[in-house]
Amino acid sequence: MSDTTAAAPVLELRDVSKSFGPVVALRSGSLRVDAGSIHALIGENGAGKSTLVKVVAGVHRRDSGTFDLGGESVDFSSTAESKQAGVAVIYQEPTLFPDLSVTENIFMGRQPLARGRRIDRPAMTAEAERLFSRLGVRIDPRRPAAGLSIADQQIIEIAKAISLDARLLVMDEPTAALSGVEVDRLFAVARSLRDEGRALVFISHRFDEVFALADTVTVMRDGSYIDTRRIEETSPSELVSLMVGRDVDDLFPKVPAEIGAPVLEVRGLTKAGVFHDIDLVVRAGEIVGLAGLVGAGRSEVARAVFGVDSYDSGSVSLSGRDIKAHDPRSAIRAGMAFIPEDRRKQGLVIDSSVSRNVAGVIRRSIAKAGLITASMENRAAGPWAGRLEVKTNALDMNAATMSGGNQQKVVIAKWLATDPQLLIIDEPTRGIDVGTKAEVHRLLSELAGQGLAILMISSELPEVLGMADRVLVLCEGRLTAELDRADATPEAVMHAATHHLETTA
Amino acid sequence: MSHTDVEASASETLLVEPSRLSPTRRALGTVLRSRELSIFLVLVAVTVLATSKNESFLFSSDGLRNFLLNPSILLLLAVGQGVVIITRNVDLSVGSVMALTAYLTGRLFIEVPGIPVVAVIAACLVVGALLGLVNGALVAYGGVPALVITLGTLYIYRGIMLTWAGSDRINAGDLPREFLRLGTRTTLGIPWMTILAFVVLAAVGYYLHTARGGREMYAIGSDPDAAVLYGLPVKRRLLAAFVLSGALAGLAGALYTARYGTVSSSVGSGIELQAVAAAVIGGIAIFGGSGTVWGAAIGAFLLVTINRALPSLGIEDFWQRAVVGVLILGAIVLDRVLATRQARKLAESRDHS
Numbered sequence: 001m002s003d004t005t006a007a008a009p010v011l012e013l014r015d016v017s018k019s020f021g022p023v024v025a026l027r028s029g030s031l032r033v034d035a036g037s038i039h040a041l042i043g044e045n046g047a048g049k050s051t052l053v054k055v056v057a058g059v060h061r062r063d064s065g066t067f068d069l070g071g072e073s074v075d076f077s078s079t080a081e082s083k084q085a086g087v088a089v090i091y092q093e094p095t096l097f098p099d100l101s102v103t104e105n106i107f108m109g110r111q112p113l114a115r116g117r118r119i120d121r122p123a124m125t126a127e128a129e130r131l132f133s134r135l136g137v138r139i140d141p142r143r144p145a146a147g148l149s150i151a152d153q154q155i156i157e158i159a160k161a162i163s164l165d166a167r168l169l170v171m172d173e174p175t176a177a178l179s180g181v182e183v184d185r186l187f188a189v190a191r192s193l194r195d196e197g198r199a200l201v202f203i204s205h206r207f208d209e210v211f212a213l214a215d216t217v218t219v220m221r222d223g224s225y226i227d228t229r230r231i232e233e234t235s236p237s238e239l240v241s242l243m244v245g246r247d248v249d250d251l252f253p254k255v256p257a258e259i260g261a262p263v264l265e266v267r268g269l270t271k272a273g274v275f276h277d278i279d280l281v282v283r284a285g286e287i288v289g290l291a292g293l294v295g296a297g298r299s300e301v302a303r304a305v306f307g308v309d310s311y312d313s314g315s316v317s318l319s320g321r322d323i324k325a326h327d328p329r330s331a332i333r334a335g336m337a338f339i340p341e342d343r344r345k346q347g348l349v350i351d352s353s354v355s356r357n358v359a360g361v362i363r364r365s366i367a368k369a370g371l372i373t374a375s376m377e378n379r380a381a382g383p384w385a386g387r388l389e390v391k392t393n394a395l396d397m398n399a400a401t402m403s404g405g406n407q408q409k410v411v412i413a414k415w416l417a418t419d420p421q422l423l424i425i426d427e428p429t430r431g432i433d434v435g436t437k438a439e440v441h442r443l444l445s446e447l448a449g450q451g452l453a454i455l456m457i458s459s460e461l462p463e464v465l466g467m468a469d470r471v472l473v474l475c476e477g478r479l480t481a482e483l484d485r486a487d488a489t490p491e492a493v494m495h496a497a498t499h500h501l502e503t504t505a
Numbered sequence: 506m507s508h509t510d511v512e513a514s515a516s517e518t519l520l521v522e523p524s525r526l527s528p529t530r531r532a533l534g535t536v537l538r539s540r541e542l543s544i545f546l547v548l549v550a551v552t553v554l555a556t557s558k559n560e561s562f563l564f565s566s567d568g569l570r571n572f573l574l575n576p577s578i579l580l581l582l583a584v585g586q587g588v589v590i591i592t593r594n595v596d597l598s599v600g601s602v603m604a605l606t607a608y609l610t611g612r613l614f615i616e617v618p619g620i621p622v623v624a625v626i627a628a629c630l631v632v633g634a635l636l637g638l639v640n641g642a643l644v645a646y647g648g649v650p651a652l653v654i655t656l657g658t659l660y661i662y663r664g665i666m667l668t669w670a671g672s673d674r675i676n677a678g679d680l681p682r683e684f685l686r687l688g689t690r691t692t693l694g695i696p697w698m699t700i701l702a703f704v705v706l707a708a709v710g711y712y713l714h715t716a717r718g719g720r721e722m723y724a725i726g727s728d729p730d731a732a733v734l735y736g737l738p739v740k741r742r743l744l745a746a747f748v749l750s751g752a753l754a755g756l757a758g759a760l761y762t763a764r765y766g767t768v769s770s771s772v773g774s775g776i777e778l779q780a781v782a783a784a785v786i787g788g789i790a791i792f793g794g795s796g797t798v799w800g801a802a803i804g805a806f807l808l809v810t811i812n813r814a815l816p817s818l819g820i821e822d823f824w825q826r827a828v829v830g831v832l833i834l835g836a837i838v839l840d841r842v843l844a845t846r847q848a849r850k851l852a853e854s855r856d857h858s
Contacts, residue, residue, distance in 0.1 A: 080736030095731035097724045099794035108724050118715045
């Protein structure tokens with residue numbers, strides 16, 4: 001912060017790597033951010049941006065590489081240390097304490113103190129009000145954080161970061177859930193922080209925002225640094241080619257399938273405050289992509305269709321038969337399969353063997369006199385695991401020790417064993433490295449070719465566009481577009497995903 | 506309080522925008538809607554009912570003394586338990602810690618004749634704190650749920666006490682008279698033990714409300730993952746919560762010996778669940794992050810008072826336990842209903858905006 005370090009960049013990362021077990025999340029991350037600059041960091045999902053951010057924040061410790069802050073080498077082992085060093089991070093998902101007041105959320109851990117180390121609540125509330133007026137928002141500083149919309153929560157995260165008086169502010173997709181007005185307000189704040197000489201790192205998927213806000217842009221792909229450009233010297237198309245860097249067809253081996261009769265029909269599905277009037281049809285052999293921004297209600301719709309969550313009105317039917325609401329067992333019996341987003345928590349019995357996992361959903365049909373032995377499980381699971389090329393040496397290997405891609409295949413195998421007509425899959429390749437992603441995609445494509453109806457939820461636009469026969473776009477709980485494969489361009493999908501926000505703003 | 510007033514202030518809290526109500530009126534609204542107040546009203550109702558049946562329930566020197574004195578040991582445990590539950594943990598070992606220090610108190614007076622009372626109480630505090638430290642270290646660094654850890658130490662600490670005491674028991678005759686007087690002396694009609702318990706309650710309540718460490722305990726219980734991302738000293742706060750719970754259980758052990766004069770091997774068995782019950786009835790959410798030790802203290806008073814009142818109302822022993830169970834379930838069901846209603850209102854208000 002002193003004159004001696006003024007010449008040095010605020011943040012410099014070189015060849016930073018980070019692995020989680022067998023999964024390499026960050027191969028070789030490099031980033032150089034100067035004071036008084038807004039630096040955009042772009043790349044596809046899974047390119048390693050968020051991991052890089054978490055290394056900077058002290059959430060993860062790097063395995064190798066150099067990490068300099070203000071010209072000095074640092075090695076954070078906790079977020080407290082990074083905060084101390086003047087790094088503020090706004091994460092993709094807001095991390096607030098729902099039970100505590102908005103003010104407390106902003107100042108937790110560094111509340112202003114009065115005499116006797118007592119928290120000075122009036123001063124704290126006044127400071128929060130000052131922050132909000134600077135941000136141009138009207139939020140009650142005394143209300144609890146529970147129940148705030150994602151946009152409001154994001155504002156609180158930003159207020160928190162500003163109040164930290166950080167020299168480096170990292171924003172990981174802060175605009176994903178914001179409306180046009182809110183984005184403008186955020187950008188004004190970001191620019192004023194830049195003019196104060198702070199360094200900002202801005203992660204976004206929206207090119208218009210990158211070009212509107214940033215002065216420098218760094219591209220990452222597959223966990224590695226690709227290139228850094230001045231914003232005046234580059235164009236969106238150049239950035240796209242840097243980001244993708246490979247043939248899209250390679251990654252998404254979608255084979256055309258014969259599309260048959262409707263399998264899933266959803267009519268007027270509504271749940272107050274979550275989603276409204278959802279109509280959708282998935283036919284045999286068809287992959288329907290459900291796109292939208294974070295918080296648009298995609299997973300919620302899927303969970304309601306499958307019966308995990310209840311809904312207020314509407315109907316769900318499978319091959320013409322109505323499915324009872326809020327009853328996943330009857331959905332499974334009718335031929336529905338659901339692979340949730342967080343497969344470690346919701347899709348797998350993580351500390352069990354592969355065969356137990358695969359055999360789990362068909363327990364009833366393989367049990368003899370109500371008893372199941374390990375050999376029965378192995379017999380039932382064997383063909384499925386083999387067909388999916390799950391690379392585990394033995395079926396009794398523990399699911400927790402497998403890579404994300406293989407875990408996902410085990411989950412798919414588990415559901416295929418029930419012989420479903422419809423597969424709902426939420427974020428099929430999240431947390432899977434690029435090589436294995438293609439295998440999961442090939443598998444989905446094959447299954448559709450065999451007549452399975454697939455409803456796929458994905459935040460990765462290339463995945464949706466590459467895999468889906470039809471794309472439905474959800475925005476704030478409402479369907480805003482239905483696009484055929486030919487019409488589904490990134491611009492069309494993004495427009496529909498943000499359209500509702502812009503019209504109400 | 507009028508019904509419409511409460512309704513108005515309840516919907517006021519749903520607003521994102523700053524409230525138009527004055528801070529005083531808002532504070533009043535918060536108090537009126539608080540669990541502490543409603544549980545206090547239940548306590549008042551029980552007391553009034555019991556007193557109307559039998560005047561000496563409250564209006565006799567013994568009645569008032571028992572009313573204030575009996576809950577003080579449970580109150581200390583409930584305060585410690587409350588702090589631990591606020592951090593989204595639980596301490597089931599407090600009954601065993603209390604038994605150990607109760608026996609320790611007796612042994613110290615027997616082994617070291619003439620030992621000052623203050624030294625004995627200090628020893629109980631230290632031993633309790635150390636046993637709490639063991640719990641806290643296992644929870645904070647072992648990554649095992651507190652329920653399992655403290656269930657284990659519940660048996661271990663009790664086992665240590667049983668091995669140490671054998672068939673031995675402490676009798677009032679083993680204890681110096683000035684120590685026993687601690688259990689019965691009063692100032693202005695208020696027993697010393699009650700005063701001590703209230704001082705502890707006030708100190709802990711003040712700390713939780715106004716100190717950074719206290720607020721961080723709420724934050725940790727509200728969302729442990731977010732607390733790590735915030736860079737809060739999570740492990741240190743967990744250690745502190747368990748050390749406090751242990752120390753208060755240690756103190757409760759010494760007070761138990763002073764109050765009852767005899768210590769048998771079954772001292773304090775089951776009291777850990779009463780402490781949890783007091784905290785939950787008093788409005789501390791079992792998943793942490795909300796509630797106050799004031800509520801836990803009123804909960805402790807309510808539990809003990811109900812147990813004393815029901816016989817005088819002519820209700821059988823079996824029903825006394827059932828009533829406590831109904832109170833716990835009622836408190837939890839009420840929390841759920843209020844939470845889902847609140848969530849629904851919020852969702853609808855967002856839809857309309």
